[in-house]
Amino acid sequence: MSEPIIQTQGLDFYFKDFKALDQVSLNVPRGSIYGFLGPNGAGKTTTIRVLLDLFHPQRGQVSIFGKELLDHREEILGKIGALIENPSIYKHLSGRQNLEVVRKMVGGKKERVEEVLKIVRLVDNADKKAKNYSLGMCQRLGLAAALLTDPELLILDEPTNGLDPSGIIEMRELILRLNKDHGKTIFLSSHILSEIEKLATDVAIIDQGKILYEGKLDGLKNEGSSLQLTIELDHVDTATKVLQKQGFAITETYHNGLLLTIKSKQEIAEINQLLVASGVQVYQLSSSQENLEAVFLNLTKKLDQ
Amino acid sequence: MNSVTALKRGIGAELYKFRRTFILWFLVLAPAFVPFINLMIFVKKGHELVGPDDNPWERLVQMSIDPGNFLFTFFVMIVALFVSSIEQNSNTWKLIYTQPLSRLVVYTSKVLVFMLMLLFSLLLFSVFTILVGLSLKVMVPDLGFDQAFGMGLFFQLAIKIFLATLGYASLQFWMSQRWKNLLLPLGIGIGGWISFLILSQGWKYVEYHPYGFPMLGLGNYQDPAYEWLSELKFVYRSVGLAAVVFVLAGLDMVRKRVV
Numbered sequence: 057m058s059e060p061i062i063q064t065q066g067l068d069f070y071f072k073d074f075k076a077l078d079q080v081s082l083n084v085p086r087g088s089i090y091g092f093l094g095p096n097g098a099g100k101t102t103t104i105r106v107l108l109d110l111f112h113p114q115r116g117q118v119s120i121f122g123k124e125l126l127d128h129r130e131e132i133l134g135k136i137g138a139l140i141e142n143p144s145i146y147k148h149l150s151g152r153q154n155l156e157v158v159r160k161m162v163g164g165k166k167e168r169v170e171e172v173l174k175i176v177r178l179v180d181n182a183d184k185k186a187k188n189y190s191l192g193m194c195q196r197l198g199l200a201a202a203l204l205t206d207p208e209l210l211i212l213d214e215p216t217n218g219l220d221p222s223g224i225i226e227m228r229e230l231i232l233r234l235n236k237d238h239g240k241t242i243f244l245s246s247h248i249l250s251e252i253e254k255l256a257t258d259v260a261i262i263d264q265g266k267i268l269y270e271g272k273l274d275g276l277k278n279e280g281s282s283l284q285l286t287i288e289l290d291h292v293d294t295a296t297k298v299l300q301k302q303g304f305a306i307t308e309t310y311h312n313g314l315l316l317t318i319k320s321k322q323e324i325a326e327i328n329q330l331l332v333a334s335g336v337q338v339y340q341l342s343s344s345q346e347n348l349e350a351v352f353l354n355l356t357k358k359l360d361q
Numbered sequence: 362m363n364s365v366t367a368l369k370r371g372i373g374a375e376l377y378k379f380r381r382t383f384i385l386w387f388l389v390l391a392p393a394f395v396p397f398i399n400l401m402i403f404v405k406k407g408h409e410l411v412g413p414d415d416n417p418w419e420r421l422v423q424m425s426i427d428p429g430n431f432l433f434t435f436f437v438m439i440v441a442l443f444v445s446s447i448e449q450n451s452n453t454w455k456l457i458y459t460q461p462l463s464r465l466v467v468y469t470s471k472v473l474v475f476m477l478m479l480l481f482s483l484l485l486f487s488v489f490t491i492l493v494g495l496s497l498k499v500m501v502p503d504l505g506f507d508q509a510f511g512m513g514l515f516f517q518l519a520i521k522i523f524l525a526t527l528g529y530a531s532l533q534f535w536m537s538q539r540w541k542n543l544l545l546p547l548g549i550g551i552g553g554w555i556s557f558l559i560l561s562q563g564w565k566y567v568e569y570h571p572y573g574f575p576m577l578g579l580g581n582y583q584d585p586a587y588e589w590l591s592e593l594k595f596v597y598r599s600v601g602l603a604a605v606v607f608v609l610a611g612l613d614m615v616r617k618r619v620v
Contacts, residue, residue: 108459110619134461144456146447148381160374161460201456 059122061086061209061241062107067116069102069265076102077113078265084243084258089235091256091273092245095356099265100245101141104213107243108138120209134162137202138211143194144201147187151178151197154186158201172200176230192223199230210234211243216251224251231255249352263356276351285324288313288340289331298334299327307353317354318343367462371470374457384443388478391436392486395429396493403497407504418494418510423583425490426518430575437479437526438550441533442543444475449541458619468614472607475534480523487515517589518582521596525575528599529553531606532571538610574599 062084069077077099084090094100105111107118109129118125120132146154155169173179176196181189189197195215202210215231216224232255234240246252252259253273260270269276284307289295292309299306299316304327308315318324324341331338379385399421403410410424411417448454457467491512498506532553536546550572557573567573578595581587 105455105619108455110455110458112616112618130461130463133459136459138459140455140459142452144451144453146378146451146453149378153377153380157374157378158456158460160377161370161457161462163370205461 058086060084061121062090062243063119064103064107065117067103067106067113067118069099069106069111069113076265077106080116080262080265080267082260082267082270084241086241087235087239088258089231089242089244089256091252091259092243092262093249093252093259093352094245094247094262096247098247098262098356100247100262101213102265103262104138104140104211104243104245107211108133108136108140110140134205135207136209136211137199137205137207138213139195139198139202139215140211140213141217143191143198145186145189145194145197148185150183150185151189151193151200152182154197155201155204158204162205164204168204168206172203175203175234176200177226190223191218192220192226195219195223195227196230199227203234207240209241209243213245214247215244216246216248228255261352261355268355283318283321283343284315285318285327285341285343286313286315287327287331287338290337290339291335294334295331295336298330298336302330305354313340364466367466368470368473371462371466372473375470375474378447382443382447384440384447384478387439387443388482389485391432392482393489395425395432396486396489399424399490400493400496403493403504404501407497407501411504415505416508416510417497417504417506418508419583421490421494422514422518425486425493426579426582429486430522430579433483433522433526433575434529434550434554434572436482437530438533438547440478440482441475441530441537442546444471444478444534445537446543454619464615465611468611471538472534472611475530476527479526479530480520483519483523484516487519490515514582514587514589518579521578521589522575524596525578525599527603528571528574528601528606531603531610535606535610535613538614568595569598571599571602 060083062082064080064082067077067080068075080099080103082103092100092103102111106113107120107125109125121135123132125132146157149157152169152173155172159166159169170179173182176199178193178196178200181193186194186197199212199215202212212231216227219227228251231242231244235242244252244255256273258271259273259276261268261276287295289312292311292314295314296306296309299314304316304318306314306316318327321343324343328338328341402424403417403421407417411420448457458464460467494506494510497504529550533546533550536549540546553572557567557570557576560567560570561573561576568577574595578592578599580592582589
C-alpha cells in the first residue's frame with residue numbers, strides 16, 4: 057500500500073483545560089474519499105484546523121504528502137484546497153472577484169478562474185455580488201476557490217451543511233466527480249452518516265476528541281456485525297440500571313422499552329435472566345442485524361455511559 | 362518562491378479585495394473634508410482672515426494642518442478597523458491563512474497596505490490643500506494667493522505627520538486585528554487621544570504619550586525659519602514604538618489560532 061496522503065500521530069489539542077483532541081492518529085489513503093464522521097462538537101473541525109495549520113496542537117505530528125506540515129507549510133498548503141465550516145467569502149465582491157483575490161495569493165493563470173467556475177457550475181452567476189448568493193452557491197464558490205491551485209487533496213468540512221436536498225445532491229455529485237475524474241483525494245467531514253455512507257471509501261469516527269474507528273467503510277459494516285436487541289418491558293429505569301451495571305451498552309431508551317447492542321445471541325438469554333431476576337416484566341425480545349447508523353450511534357454512545 | 366514574490370502576491374490580493382468598498386471612497390473623501398471647508402471659508406470670509414501684508418498661504422497652512430492633525434487620529438482608527446474588519450465580517454481569516462503564503466507574508470502585506478493607505482491619504486490631503494490655494498488664486502484674486510510660497514512644506518508636514526503617527530497607528534492596527542469587537546479599539550483609541558489632550562496641559566511625561574507624537578513633533582511650522590527635519594525625537598519615538606508593536610503583533614498573528 058502506498059504511503060498515506062495525510063498521516064497524523066497522537067494529536068492532542070486543548071482549549072484551555074478542555075481536551076478537544078485526544079491522541080488523534082489518522083491515515084488517509086491516497087485517492088480515497090475519506091469520511092471523517094462524528095457528532096457535533098466531537099473534534100472534527102478542530103482536527104481539520106490542525107491539518108491546515110490554523111491551530112497548533114500541543115502534542116503530536118502531522119505529515120501530509122509524506123512531509124512534516126510545520127517544516128513544509130507553504131509547499132503543502134499549495135497542494136491542498138480547503139473549505140472550512142461557514143463559507144469564507146467577501147460579500148461585497150462578485151464570485152469571480154472573490155476567486156481573483158485568492159488567485160492573486162496563490163499565483164497561477166487567469167484562465168484557471170474560468171475553469172473552476174465551470175467545474176462548480178457557477179459561470180452564470182459569477183458576476184453577481186456574493187452577498188446575493190444562496191448558501192449552496194456560497195459553498196460552491198468556496199469549493200471553486202479551493203480548486204484554484206488544482207490541489208491533489210481537498211479538505212472539506214461539512215460541505216453539505218445547510219444545503220437543501222438538491223444542493224446536497226449536487227455537492228455529492230461534485231465530490232464524486234472530483235475524486236473519479238480529477239483524481240483528487242478528498243477528506244470530508246460530516247455529522248451525517250448517510251452522507252458519508254454514500255460517498256466515502258474510507259472512514260474514521262471521532263467522538264469526544266478520540267478516534268473510535270478508522271478503516272474501510274466495509275470494515276465498519278463488518279465490525280458492526282453485532283446484533284441490535286429491542287426489548288419491550290415495563291420498568292425501563294430499573295432495566296437500564298441493571299443492564300448498565302453488567303456492562304451492556306444501551307443505545308436508546310423508550311417509554312416502554314430499550315434498544316441495545318449485543319455481540320451474540322447468548323447474551324439475549326443472559327439479559328432476559330437478568331431482567332426477570334430483578335423483577336422486570338419482559339414482553340418481547342427481538343434482535344436484528346445492526347446497520348451502519350447503529351454502529352455509529354453505538355460507537356459514539358458507549359463513551360457517554 | 363522568494364519572499365519578494367510572496368509579498369507582491371499578498372499585497373496584490375490585499376489591495377484587490379478593497380474594490381467596491383466604502384473604504385476606498387473614505388481614503389479619498391476624508392482628506393478632502395478640511396480643504397473643502399477651508400475653500401468655503403476663504404471664499405466667504407477670506408478678507409477677514411488675511412491681513413493686507415500677510416501671505417494667505419501661511420494662513421491656509423495653519424487652517425489646514427491643525428484641524429487636519431486633530432481629525433487624522435480618528436481617521437487612523439477607522440482605517441485600522443476597516444483593514445481588519447474586511448476579514449472579520451467575511452470570515453476570511455481562515456481563507457487567507459490557508460493559502461500557500463506564510464503567515465508572516467500575509468500579515469506583512471496587511472501592515473504595508475495599512476501604512477500605504479495612511480500615507481496616500483495624507484499626501485492627498487496636501488494635494489487638495491494646494492488645489493484650494495490655487496483655486497482661490499483664480500476665484501478670489503485679491504486675497505493674494507499669487508504670492509510665492511514653498512509648496513514643499515505641505516508634503517514635508519504630511520510625511521512628518523505620517524511618521525509621527527505610526528506609533529499609535531500600530532497600536533490601533535494590532536487591537537483591530539486581534540479583537541472581533543470593533544468598539545474596543547475605537548474606545549481605547551479615543552481614550553488615548555483624549556487623555557493626551559488632557560495630559561498635555563501639564564503632565565511631565567506627556568512627551569512620551571504615543572497619541573501625542575504627531576502634534577508635539579510638528580513644531581512651530583508657522584515660523585518662517587521652520588525646519589521640518591527638526592524636533593525629530595517624536596518621530597524617532599513613534600517609529601521605534603511602531604517597530605516594536607508591529608513585530609509583537611506579527612508574532613501574535615503567526616502564533617494565533619485562526620478561527
